Amino acid sequence: MRLLVVEDNEELAELLVRGLQSAGYEADVLSRVEDAASVLQTTHYAALILDLGLPDGDGLALLRDLRHRRNPIPVLVLTARGGLNDRVQGLRSGADDYMVKPFALEELIARIEAQLRRPGHLLGSSLRIANLEFDTRNRQASIDDTPQVLSARETEVLELLMRSKGRVVSKKQVEDHIFGHSGEVASNAVEVYVHRLRKQLADKGARVAVHTIRGVGYLIAEDKPT
């Protein structure tokens, strides 16, 4: 799977490529908007990592141009600008995700993978946190490589949480995911499923914690003894 990195700082570009390679991705590097635009017309890449401040123009212009030509390539915008308008503009111009420098390489790769796992961009099917693994193809959770039996609802909640590893999933998102947009949802239904899932995972020795952020949602993370 090949990615395109458009970044004018050679050192950073090189580090990015090396990091991506160690995660199993090949990447090409370009430093100019013009070059990127012509290469993207002839070559197919799985995803684009795009820096905004480029020597011959604004990365946002390239992004708008891509979207204008209905190119659906997942784009992760990488920028030193964390400013208000920059962020809004970046997402409006069609970026799928947005990271402000200095970013964690690990998170960048996680976010790229999240993009690649979107429907139509199926990447490897395995999601992993500590000793907990979830195979998205057959929807099978395993702890220490031992397949576990979870109810359908618990499995759905777990899948959603693991897809958003390291990020908060709102209660509304969980509701929508389990019940769809239609139908009545008991106000505490989500709590009940999360509670059951948490108990199941703990009982079976998974070193993960399903955190509740009261009034907001849930987050799954590795359970580190503090």
Added chain:
Amino acid sequence: MIRFQSILSRIVILHVVAVAITSILMSLALSWLLNYSADAIHDKAMQEQAQRLAGHLRVGGNGDLVLELPPDLQGLYSQAYGRYRYAVLDGNRHVLFSSLKDGDALFPADTESGEVEFLQQHHGRATVSGASIRKLVGTRTVWVQAGEDLANRDVLTDDIVASFFKNVGWITLPILMVLLVADIAIFRRALLPLRQASEIAEAIGPSRTDLRLPAETVPREVRPLVLAVNQALDRLEAGFRSQRDFTADAAHELRTPLSILRTRMETLSDQAAGKALVRDVEAMARIITQLLEMAEVDVFEVDPSERADLHRVCASVAELVAPLALAQGKEIALTGADRPVWVHGNAEMLTRAIRNLAENAINHTPPTTTVEFVVEDNGTVSVLDEGPGIAVGEHELIFHRFWRRDRRRAGSTGLGLSIVRRIAELHGATISVENRTPRGARFKLWFVRAA
């Protein structure tokens, strides 16, 4: 020397002084003119009377001079009337004729005098003023004197002169006062464009550097000042802009090297050292972010029509900070209203304010405790922590730029709370801080509710 605060008061006071002086001088001048004219009329009349008397002198049969007055003149000079008198003197200063009882001359005889002489003389209590003319009758030169008792002077003339101050002098004062009022009105009107320019100037600030004073409407005399002020504003705006650009550029230029640094550290073989270094880089990145935010907030202006859902904003902040808090063993909770709470404001700015409060709370709260967001229907949001609270006397200080209780603490800029306060000010929101029992602090932001 008196210092006037306003041009108007200066004009009024100086004008009043000028009016007072002018009215006094004008009255004096007018009355002097009047007296002068009255005297001139009197002198002329006396001279005419003397001429007329002289016209009735002739040389008699015995060679002596004879004065035969017609009855109207006899009446005029009669003792009974008592107002006019005459005397005729010869070259030897002998009184030939006199209307006076004692046959005296009106004025001391002066044979050296010219054709006409105007004289004044006291006779007992009366003051006689009149003319003396030289006249040649036959071969003899005589002096004919005609005078008037000033105590009985022409009533009409006297009345005019006497009542001048009462009737005329006082008119000048009101007229001049009317002029003063008119002047004030004219001046106020002339100053109106300046007042309008002042109102515009009031709106100029760091967030509105684009405004300029109207040079076309102000009086031409003031225009150089207005133009100079506008040029000064141009220079200030350019300064502001370059400062803004500098802050943004600096943040930009610093972040790329930090990214490189961070990525290198993440790939270090010594993982423990790498993690510690990454924390340092994160602290530095945070400082840069806050400097940039401060710079942005300083020049931000809220669109009055903008609305934001406080509940949504708090939920997004909670989502954003939760991973960080959980990693430190701290909990995040959002309570209070669970429906949208609409307030006037910019959602991104509110997010920043609440995020800064949240980060501040997370930094000051020990592990296993909770940072709680409470959103209420009345448009308030509180951020509660279980840290040490705020020391008495620091409730105001903490909002100052770069203020830090513990300067050794890494990653703290002392900017976070000042950004919060600035955003609150931008939104017309009030901010308060109080300590909780048994421990912790509560920051409360009170926004303006939107319909």
